Amino acid sequence: MGCDDRALATKDGVSVRIARIEDLSHIVEIERESFPGYDHAFNYGILELWHAHNPEIFMVLENGNGPILGYCAIVPVTERLFREIVNGRVSSLSSFPRVDVLRQWRKSQYIHFEVIALRSDREFSTAIGAFYLRFAKSWAEDRAPFITASPITPVGVKLCQAYGFRKIAEERIHSHTYPIYLSSPQERA
Numbered sequence: 001m002g003c004d005d006r007a008l009a010t011k012d013g014v015s016v017r018i019a020r021i022e023d024l025s026h027i028v029e030i031e032r033e034s035f036p037g038y039d040h041a042f043n044y045g046i047l048e049l050w051h052a053h054n055p056e057i058f059m060v061l062e063n064g065n066g067p068i069l070g071y072c073a074i075v076p077v078t079e080r081l082f083r084e085i086v087n088g089r090v091s092s093l094s095s096f097p098r099v100d101v102l103r104q105w106r107k108s109q110y111i112h113f114e115v116i117a118l119r120s121d122r123e124f125s126t127a128i129g130a131f132y133l134r135f136a137k138s139w140a141e142d143r144a145p146f147i148t149a150s151p152i153t154p155v156g157v158k159l160c161q162a163y164g165f166r167k168i169a170e171e172r173i174h175s176h177t178y179p180i181y182l183s184s185p186q187e188r189a
């Protein structure tokens, strides 16, 4: 078992681990079904590039039996990119400059919570969804004081609000407007 295979958290037979290269095509499938028509949706090439840059960006949920059940992307970014995000100029990993995405988690002050999504045909309990959300939230909070998110679905907005994020900007992409949220020590106090 390589270090990529270590479970970061487990509950009721499911676990979270860093994504392996063979998970990427399943991430694309879940991305397509979760965000149909979204301009900045991941494709395989984008995922492969960022996975090679820093595989720890992608954490998948699995039950050890077939393809993954879900994925999230939590991205350590430079202060310069953080400023761009909070000013509504960019919010998607698909358009982040590589130089502004850290290759390791050390010394990270800023995190962009890019996405979390589960298979739509899921048969597992909502407790598993809640477990995965809790894991992702504490993974981000344990690693950096400043966390941005740019939810593109009503569920994403609802989760940002439930988790105490504050709306601080809007990004315009073509005819769409996406809200930008921030969680900082101030919001979490």
Ligand SMILES: CC(C)(COP(=O)(O)OP(=O)(O)OC[C@H]1O[C@@H](n2cnc3c(N)ncnc32)[C@H](O)[C@@H]1OP(=O)(O)O)[C@@H](O)C(=O)NCCC(=O)NCCS
Pocket (backbone or CB within 6 Å): 034, 114, 115, 116, 117, 118, 119, 126, 128, 129, 130, 133, 151, 152, 153, 154, 155, 156, 157, 158, 159, 162
């Ligand atoms: C985001 C996601 C992983 C959450 O999974 P989950 O924890 O199993 O939650 P559900 O999908 O069952 O959501 C059930 C409801 O509880 C809400 N909810 C879930 N966790 C919550 C929390 N901690 N606090 C408040 N509301 C919560 C959801 O908004 C949803 O409300 P609705 O029924 O009014 O729409 C899942 O909904 C998903 O994959 N969605 C598609 C992708 C997506 O939109 N991702 C978010 C944007 S990146």
